[in-house]
Amino acid sequence: DDAHQHRREYQIMYAEAERVKKEDLSLLEIKSSSIHGRGVVLTRPVKQDSSVGVLYYEVVGDNEDRVQIEEGYWHARGYITDGGMIDRRHMSVKDAITRCDELPDCQGITFEDPDGLFSNAHSKLPSILVDVEFKDKNHFGTDPQDSWQSFLKQQENLDALYFPLGCSSSFLPNPPPSSLDPILMLPCWPRYNNHSCDPTAKVVKVPVEDSFALPGVPWKRVVGAYQVVLLKDLDEGEEITLNYEALPNYMLRRVEGVEKCNKLHDEL
Numbered sequence: 001d002d003a004h005q006h007r008r009e010y011q012i013m014y015a016e017a018e019r020v021k022k023e024d025l026s027l028l029e030i031k032s033s034s035i036h037g038r039g040v041v042l043t044r045p046v047k048q049d050s051s052v053g054v055l056y057y058e059v060v061g062d063n064e065d066r067v068q069i070e071e072g073y074w075h076a077r078g079y080i081t082d083g084g085m086i087d088r089r090h091m092s093v094k095d096a097i098t099r100c101d102e103l104p105d106c107q108g109i110t111f112e113d114p115d116g117l118f119s120n121a122h123s124k125l126p127s128i129l130v131d132v133e134f135k136d137k138n139h140f141g142t143d144p145q146d147s148w149q150s151f152l153k154q155q156e157n158l159d160a161l162y163f164p165l166g167c168s169s170s171f172l173p174n175p176p177p178s179s180l181d182p183i184l185m186l187p188c189w190p191r192y193n194n195h196s197c198d199p200t201a202k203v204v205k206v207p208v209e210d211s212f213a214l215p216g217v218p219w220k221r222v223v224g225a226y227q228v229v230l231l232k233d234l235d236e237g238e239e240i241t242l243n244y245e246a247l248p249n250y251m252l253r254r255v256e257g258v259e260k261c262n263k264l265h266d267e268l
């Protein structure tokens with residue numbers, strides 16, 4: 001059956017994740033959460049400032065869906081998430097990119113493209129006018145319908161991902177199917193961290209050894225690991241939560257229905 005099939009595929013991938021991350025997984029448990037669905041809780045008390053493991057690794061310049069087509073901008077199929085709009089104009093995308101360059105806080109532009117005219121990153125930019133939103137942030141979400149497009153101002157570290165091999169959303173849909181065995185899912189605990197505006201943990205970027213390589217993609221340069229560090233002493237059974245809005249770019253996709261912390265921004 002379906003759950004059994006999943007189980008076998010995932011077992012192999014998660015074993016690999018576990019091998020590379022070398023975490024003490026006995027510290028963590030995936031359990032039903034009072035916030036939403038399942039969450040990550042501690043199996044024993046842990047002190048403030050301790051790290052419980054790596055949420056993500058950051059790699060430089062990796063994402064098949066993002067192709068650089070305009071100087072200094074990445075084309076991304078998907079949208080820049082809610083909030084942070086500094087301007088909105090009906091104009092061509094080429095003009096919008098020029099305008100974004102001139103606006104001091106502009107980090108990128110995003111617009112609806114229901115007919116997919118812009119979805120081929122390799123073709124010349126269509127000159128039609130679209131409703132462009134100018135954003136002062138580039139938190140990015142992919143769009144299953146492929147009806148939004150964005151151009152993001154190029155940055156030093158373009159990407160953060162935590163596991164190409166077992167836990168990335170290409171293997172493990174978001175949210176993960178609830179049929180999956182929580183014990184089996186433990187190496188992918190980062191996929192179970194719930195959001196809170198009053199979180200119990202934050203991420204801290206630490207360097208990795210030069211020789212560090214991710215399984216399956218050894219050629220990718222890993223520039224850092226984001227550890228989950230507790231903001232206070234926590235007891236056994238307490239949930240590890242993160243403020244999604246405070247996470248670095250690209251770490252979490254747009255999430256519907258979660259509490260907004262930066263409310264003022266979102267009203268614009």
Ligand SMILES: C[S@@+](CC[C@H](N)C(=O)[O-])C[C@H]1O[C@@H](n2cnc3c(N)ncnc32)[C@H](O)[C@@H]1O
Nearest residue numbers: 036037038175176191192193194195255257258
């Ligand atoms: C990384 S997963 C967290 C695991 C999730 N609870 C589950 O059972 O699969 C992120 C998803 O959890 C939900 N979520 C996380 N924090 C939430 C919150 N504070 N309020 C409502 N939903 C939340 C959202 O649906 C979000 O897309």
